[in-house]
Amino acid sequence: MNRSIVKALFLDALYQVLDNAVFRILAALTAVPVLFTVLVQFRAEEVALLFGWKTETYAGLLSSFSHTAPLGTDLRLYLIENFVFIILFLTVWAGIPFCIIATAFFVPRMIEKGAADVLFHKPVSRLQLYLSRYLAGIFFAAGLSAVLVVGMYVGLLFVSGHHDPGILWACPTMTYMFALVYGVSMLIGVATRSTVASILLTTLFFLGNSCVQLIWVQGVNNAPIVEESVEEELEHTGISRVLTVTIDTLHYALPKTGDASRIAAKLRRSFARQPFRDRATGLLIADLPAGLEVAEEEDAAGPAWPAAIGEALGDLRFAAAGPDGELLRLWEREARAIPRRRPNGEGQNRPEQLREAEDFLAERVEPAVGEDRLETFALPKDRPAGAAEEEATFFRSHAGFAWTEEGAAGSQAIRIVVFLHRNRVFTLEYRARAGEEPGERFRAACGGFDASNEPEYDRRFAIDAPLEFNILFSIGSSVAFAALVLLLGWWRLGRIDF
C-alpha cells in the first residue's frame, strides 16, 4: 500500500477522533486525576494541597475518612497506591464502556449510504478500511489511557517524588482490554449498521463476558474451600454439570478481559524488584524496612537456633541485614497434621492452626531462653495510632515473643512472630542491638508483607502455569477471539452492496 494511502487512513482516523465530542469529554475527565497529582503533594509526613496551602497528616486524613491502614503500613505509599488503584479501576470498568460509546459510530457512519460511496471507491481494500477503523478505535483508547497513566506517573514523580514506573503498564493493559472488546462493537456495527445497537449489544457483551470470567475465576478461587463431599454432590447434579461445562466452554472461547489487570499487576510486580516472593504461597515482601538490604548467603545464616527451635521454624526462606547488625529472617514450614475425632467416632487429620503453631514454638523457645526472660507481646500494641484492632492482626497472628540475648557482638534484642498462610507456617525473626527499640523496624517489616488474600486464580496465573492458568494461553485465546470477530466483520463488510 502506498505511503500516502497509509497516511490518509491515519489522518482520517485522527480527525474523526479529535472531532468526537465524547472523546473531548473523556479527555477532560482523564485530566482530572492528572491534575490531582499535580495539585496534591504526598510529602514524607503529610499531604499538601495546592503547594502547601493546606496540609494534613496521613493518619489524620485517613481517620477523617473513617479509614484505617494495615499494621506497619507506610501511610504515604498506602494512600498513593490506593489512589492509583481506584483511578485505574474506574478507568477500566467505566472507561471501557465510555470508549465503546465514543467509538461505536465509526463503522456505522463509514458504511452509511452516501458516505460509503465516497470512501469505498478509493483504491483501498475493504479489509484495509475496516482495520483502519479498528486501529482508530484503539488509538482513541490508547490516547486517553496514555494521557491518564503517563500524566499521573509524571505528576506523582515530579510533585510527590514517587517513582513507580510499574503503573505505566496500565496503559497497554487498558488498550489491550479495549482492543478485545472493540472488534465486537465493529462486528455489530457492520451487521446492524446502527450505532445504538452497537453500543447496547457491545456493552451487554462486555458485562456478560466479565460475568462469565468472574464466575469461572470464583470457581477456581473457591475450589480449595469447597468440601470434597459437597463437590461430589455437585458433580452428580445434571444441571450443575451442564452449567459447569457451559461456563468452562464460554470461558475458554471468550476473551479474558479480566486477566488484563492481572497481567498488568504481574508486570508491575516484575518491575517493582520485590525483595522476596514465594510462588507457591503467593507470600510477598513488597518493601524492606529502611536501612535493611537483602542479605548475602553468609550473613543470612546468622546465629544458629537450637535444634528444637529449628524444628518449629522450618527452613530459612529469606534474610535481610542492616548496617548495625540488624537481621531479619523469614522461616517456613509445613503446617502439622493435627488428629481430630469426628462426632461419629471416625478419626481425621486437620492442618495445624495458628494458636497451635504459636504454642508449638513457645514450647521450644521457653526452655531455651528461660521463662523469666521471655516476654510475649500482642501485635496490636505496635499498631499505628488510629489503626483498628482487626487491622492490626494483619497476619492473623495472636502474639509474638521477645527476649534479649548476650552474644559475641554484645546484647541483642530478638522478636519473633508466627503467622499462617496457605497451610504454611511462617515465622518472622528480627534481631537488633539491645537497648534500641526494635518495634518500629519490626512493625515496618510486618507491614512489608503483602500476602493477605491473593486469590487462588491470581496466585496460579503465570507464564509457565498449566493451560487454564497460563498467561500466554489467556492472551493467545483472547487475541484469537478478537481476530475471529474481526474476520467475521470483514466478511460481512465484503458482502455489502453500497
Add this chain to the structure above:
Amino acid sequence: MMARSDTLISAHRLGKTFRSRPFAKGFRALTEVNLEVGRGSVFGLLGPNGAGKTTFIKILLGLVRGWDGEAWLLGERAGKPVPRRRIGFLPEAHRLPGYLTGRQVLRLCGMYSGRSPRWLDERIPAWLERVGMTKDADRKIREFSKGMAQRIGLAQAFVHEPELVFLDEPTDGVDPIGRAAIRQIVLDLKGTGTTIFINSHLLMEVEKVCDRVVIMDRGRIIQEGTIAELTPPTGRVRFEVAAPPGTDVAGAIRGLGQGFRAEKDGFELDLDEAEQDQVVDRLRAAGIGIRSIEPRKLSLEEFFIRKIREGR
C-alpha cells in the same frame, strides 16, 4: 475476455441481481449489458429512475459485488482496488465526512488515491478556486449547504488528476452559475484527454457536454450513439423573418414544403434542401428580410422520451 488497452471501460453480458436474503429471487437490476468506453471522450449514461445506471457505475468501482458477466476498468477486472487510483468519482447524494473541512476533504481524498500531500497542496488552491470554494475551504463540511458540498465533491473527484472520472448527477443541488462552472470544468478536462462518464437526468446538460450517450432502461442498454446520431435533423426548418406590415408570408412561399406554422417572428415548415433555396429566393423576391434559418434537430430529451416509450 480482456479489455483492449485503449478501452477504459468494458462490460460484456454484465448482470446484477439484488437479493434481500440468500436464495431469494431478488431484483434484476442489470441484464446483459455490453459497453465499451474509449479514452478522451465525455460519455453520458441516461435512463429513467431504476434503469441500472448507478448500479453499473458501482459495479465498475467495486461498490457493488456479486455480479455476473464481465466488467473491466482500466484493463483490470472491476472491483480490484489498484486501477481505482486513476479514477475519480462523484457519487449521487454523497455524504462527505462532516468532521473534515473542505480543504481536508480534498487532501485526504487525494491521498487515498495515492497522491502525496505536497503534490496535493500545490494543486488544491487552484481546484478550490475553480469550484468557487476558496473562501469557505476551511469550514467543516457539516456547515456547508448542499450546493457547496456538491462543489467540494466535484473537486475531490478531480483533484488527483485521474484518467477517468465518473460523475453521478454532478449538477444536483447546484445553482445555474455553478452548473455552468461545472460544465466548463468538464469541457476543459475533456480538452486535456480526461475521460468523463456522466450519469445525469438533466438531458440538456448531457447534450451540451457529451460526445457519446448510452440510454438504459430496466437494466438494459436500449440505445447507444453519438449526440449527432441521437439528435438527427427532423427535416423541419425555422425561418426568422422581418416582413413589412401587411405582407402575406405564407402566400409568398405557397407550394413549397409542408406543415407551415406561423410563429411570432417567422414561421416553421418541413422542407428538403432544394426547397430551402427556393423559399429563400421567394422571400427575398417578396421583400421579406431573413434574419436566421435554423434546421430543427431532435432534442436529446425528445429522443430519450421517444425511446423509453417505445421500449415499454
